[in-house]
Amino acid sequence: MPFKTILVVISFLFGLLIIRRLRQYDVHEQEPFGKMLAVTVWGGLLSIVLSLFLYRVLQEAGISIRAGVPFSYFYVGFIEELAKLSALFLSWMFIRNELNEPTDGPIYIACVALGFSLIENYFYAVATPATSLLVVIRLIICTPMHMAFSMFMGLAFFWAMRCKGGWGILLCAYIFAGVYHSLYNIFVSYWFLLPGVYLILTSAYRWMHRLLGYTAAQSPFRQSLAEFIHTAPRPEIEEGFECLDCGNRAPKPTYTHGRIRVQKCEDCGAYLCTKASLCQMVHQYGSLFGSLHKHIKRLSKHRKHLCVLEAGNRIDKKKRIACFQLDEFNSVLETMTRRHIEQTEKKWWFPFKCER
Structure with a gap:
């Protein structure tokens, strides 16, 4: 050829x-x-x-x-x-x-x-x-x-x-x-x-x-992370992630949407997912695309294996598991979305203002 x-x-x-x-x-x-x-x-x-x-x-x-x-x-x-x-x-x-x-x-x-x-x-x-x-x-x-x-x-x-x-x-x-x-x-x-x-x-x-x-x-089909969790049908009970808060390894209610898979720890109320699912949630519910590497930051000098993606969550880099409280992380994602809209509409080259 x-x-x-x-x-x-x-x-x-x-x-x-x-x-x-x-x-x-x-x-x-x-x-x-x-x-x-x-x-x-x-x-x-x-x-x-x-x-x-x-x-x-x-x-x-x-x-x-x-x-x-x-x-x-x-x-x-x-x-x-x-x-x-x-x-x-x-x-x-x-x-x-x-x-x-x-x-x-x-x-x-x-x-x-x-x-x-x-x-x-x-x-x-x-x-x-x-x-x-x-x-x-x-x-x-x-x-x-x-x-x-x-x-x-x-x-x-x-x-x-x-x-x-x-x-x-x-x-x-x-x-x-x-x-x-x-x-x-x-x-x-x-x-x-x-x-x-x-x-x-x-x-x-x-x-x-x-x-x-x-x-x-600006999509009319967009929903928040909290809306996705609260309106989801009865979740399946599946093999559980290890909870980063309380260590619970038991099977957990699992919420699935596309490539996103989130579990709820019934002992402490925390939500758990893989690092990949967390990134997808930032894309889908935070409207932030492109590489997210620069948004991942170390949590502290003394706990080098823990980091955060923006805020409202913790990631264990060794286990590749993320943990968050729903209301806190949902608020972070909604703030990210509003900030993205405002910053984009302020650009001198951006003439659009589509209303949802």
Whole structure:
């Protein structure tokens, strides 16, 4: 198998992993995988056809990319982002009944971007006669970048279609995506500008995580951790975690939701879970995405095996078990969510204010 074909396959698999990860961010009401796949195929094909048409129109007008002239690449981002946004509008027939929370807009435009990038990567690999490190870098990081650039347009699309307004915001989101995409195209095309790719990559993923956290916090399907526990059906009695407060190892009532598994110690009233479940609860009920490593802090110098994730909980790193009091930890998560909304809406680049 030719090396460039392998790179295209790697890019495809990388894109699927990102879609899977994005679906995990859709923590309150996950989109059907079949609909996501349909939008990936349909939206990808449409966006490629639309971008080729727009390129042809500009070429007839005497505007084209010129080798060695970096800023002749600048209009490329605007064409491709317009094509992706148009393809999302033309995918409305598939998603109109699914577009019921703010996270859905970013999720579905990421699917369009995945389909677009996979087709673009294939033709780029075929059209490039030689394989260089620059080609390798472009093929591997192109797919996640296409997704990240379009996120704001996805939320603006949801705002325009469901909140009955916001077309000016959609235009601003398109300009933002076009500028970022164009800068990426310029930076990735020349060795001496490659450090700029790192800056774009890190900043794009930073605001992507913030955006996904904001949309999760504003979901009409969101419930608090306390609501999840109190409204859960009769819990099953399962093999118990060791309680960090009283040492109880007996079977315990177990509350399960997706990847979250929480047990209640009936002796002392504490709630127990694995460290992984605790992190998932911070994602789902605290609306904090991305790596949580920097939020985990040692509890004290004398008890190095104990730490906390934000506050309201304790983690035994050796046993990988977390312990918390429901009301205290629920209050921490609700405060995290409100703080995330407030801090995001204060950003100069953030024009949205979706009401739950």
